Amino acid sequence: MYISDLTLSAFRAHDDFKISFGERINLITGPNGIGKTNLLEAIHYLCLTKSFVSARDATAIREGSDEFVIRGRFVDGGTQSRSVSLQYSKATGKTLQVNKATVERVTGHVGLLPVVVFSPDDYGITAGGPEERRRFLDNMLCQASKTYLADLQNFRHALKQRNSLLVQATSHTATFRSQLDAWSSEVVRHGARVINRRRTDISLINSYLHDSLEQLGLANEVPEMRYRSVPVGDVDRGTSSGGRDLSLEEIEERYFEALVEAGSNDMARRRTSVGPHRDELELFVNGRPLRNYASQGQHRTFAMALKLAKYHYLYKLCETKPILLLDDAFDHLDPERIAGYIHLIQDKLECQAFITTANPGVIESIVQWGDPNRHFNLSVMIGALEKE
Amino acid sequence: MHKTSESVQQLIEQFSKLPSIGRKTAQRLAAFVLKMPRNEVVEMAEALVAVKDRVKFCSICHNVTDHDPCSICSSDRRDASLVCVVEESSDVMAIERTNDFRGIYHVLGGVISPLDGVGPDDLSIRSLVARIAAPAEGESATVREVILAMNPDVEGDTTAYYLSQLLQPFDVTVTRIARGLPIGGDLEFADEATLARAIEGRIGLQ
Numbered sequence: 026m027y028i029s030d031l032t033l034s035a036f037r038a039h040d041d042f043k044i045s046f047g048e049r050i051n052l053i054t055g056p057n058g059i060g061k062t063n064l065l066e067a068i069h070y071l072c073l074t075k076s077f078v079s080a081r082d083a084t085a086i087r088e089g090s091d092e093f094v095i096r097g098r099f100v101d102g103g104t105q106s107r108s109v110s111l112q113y114s115k116a117t118g119k120t121l122q123v124n125k126a127t128v129e130r131v132t133g134h135v136g137l138l139p140v141v142v143f144s145p146d147d148y149g150i151t152a153g154g155p156e157e158r159r160r161f162l163d164n165m166l167c168q169a170s171k172t173y174l175a176d177l178q179n180f181r182h183a184l185k186q187r188n189s190l191l192v193q194a195t196s197h198t199a200t201f202r203s204q205l206d207a208w209s210s211e212v213v214r215h216g217a218r219v220i221n222r223r224r225t226d227i228s229l230i231n232s233y234l235h236d237s238l239e240q241l242g243l244a245n246e247v248p249e250m251r252y253r254s255v256p257v258g259d260v261d262r263g264t265s266s267g268g269r270d271l272s273l274e275e276i277e278e279r280y281f282e283a284l285v286e287a288g289s290n291d292m293a294r295r296r297t298s299v300g301p302h303r304d305e306l307e308l309f310v311n312g313r314p315l316r317n318y319a320s321q322g323q324h325r326t327f328a329m330a331l332k333l334a335k336y337h338y339l340y341k342l343c344e345t346k347p348i349l350l351l352d353d354a355f356d357h358l359d360p361e362r363i364a365g366y367i368h369l370i371q372d373k374l375e376c377q378a379f380i381t382t383a384n385p386g387v388i389e390s391i392v393q394w395g396d397p398n399r400h401f402n403l404s405v406m407i408g409a410l411e412k413e
Numbered sequence: 414m415h416k417t418s419e420s421v422q423q424l425i426e427q428f429s430k431l432p433s434i435g436r437k438t439a440q441r442l443a444a445f446v447l448k449m450p451r452n453e454v455v456e457m458a459e460a461l462v463a464v465k466d467r468v469k470f471c472s473i474c475h476n477v478t479d480h481d482p483c484s485i486c487s488s489d490r491r492d493a494s495l496v497c498v499v500e501e502s503s504d505v506m507a508i509e510r511t512n513d514f515r516g517i518y519h520v521l522g523g524v525i526s527p528l529d530g531v532g533p534d535d536l537s538i539r540s541l542v543a544r545i546a547a548p549a550e551g552e553s554a555t556v557r558e559v560i561l562a563m564n565p566d567v568e569g570d571t572t573a574y575y576l577s578q579l580l581q582p583f584d585v586t587v588t589r590i591a592r593g594l595p596i597g598g599d600l601e602f603a604d605e606a607t608l609a610r611a612i613e614g615r616i617g618l619q
Binding site for chain 2: 132174175185193204207210211214
């Protein structure tokens, strides 16, 4: 799948902007602040109805306007095309239209246009805290599975209610305890499904992570992601279940027990302390925890490998090639590495990719420009627009 | 706009207070009222005032009613051993439209939701337990089954769980309404969560 045209109005730096892309590599250059990242952000909006830059949609409205509109045309399999438009207005919020029909349930759109973002922040996935890794995992699972998305949303909602009850409690009466029990059961019902899906997909992601490192020329590094969820223990190694796989019912049981066990602690801290929102996803290379020993360069390489694994995973589960958005992703790399990545995208993945960079030298010299690859110099394009 | 009648303007404003009525719809409704015969307008106005003056809540099931106890609770053709627990009075109307349910109701007046500051004491839960523990005056049979018909969302399911635990000590069957696909609906257009649950809750045909 690829995006052929993009139109922006009152979106960030762009007042009224139209651009047609190539089917493969699209290099976007220009000075800082001209709006290179904005183009990638707009594509991300069309794919997932949200930004990867900021959580607040209102900040993306161009100063002096009340709404922004992003329109794009997506082509799949060479013939089928889908026009997607996303409008955000301060007054009425977000409106998503696919082929001119308004989409009522935005969640139904997620995963139809899979996308993977590469950015310098990816460093945080391997070097940062567990929250970043959970977000990474949730993003790919949500794009791959609408039931996971629904389960995760319900889990978060039930968790919010349970925490709200814990905050409000003035005394721990019998009524309060049975209410807490009821919320525990609801948290477990959705949370256990989240844990179950994370557990089952981790092995698939691991095999893609292995392939990705190989594609990056690091075949002798053996990576492994280990998923650790307090309610079920180190299930990936089968330590707590004696090597046996747990059923959804067993996970539910264990999670409920864990919540009961943590009860007095939760009541004292007024927060739910166990569950998918506290799960850990640990990265090991050749059996050693990556977080403790890896150099900066290794962190970057593994973050890249993780994003590549995400690409392969989404390609497999969504059955369409995801779009790659590389936002200044190469800026800390040496020319040899950059060339390696470009060749990988061009010759192995053969998907549509958008690359922004302030130092385009290496990429300019190794890609053959002209369809399906295009090179956009934004300052030239916008200068031409202004002259009109 | 001030060239038009003051009364028409006022009517438009009143209509726009109603849910899902915008300015344009309010104008259309006002124009329609202008053309209605006077007696019909009086009927409508009286009906509006009557709901505030005459409507009470049934002391047994908490449904809206003109007479206490309500016509469902006081009917001898209803099976008083079967109690269907719902969130709101509008849910009673929905189930009554099926013409299939022969039991009686209990209206909670909402669902448990700490985020909205609603706890069990804010709902008519105590009176439900009392009904099951001992039948109220005018209720003949002991309750045999309680159907929990709250909405299938996070709050509805939690309230159902809470009630099921609360009713455990009593000699009564507690059931939850089934979830699945709408009859006559198109599989293709069902939302993913409903479809997934429907597949999970599949039933054998032999």
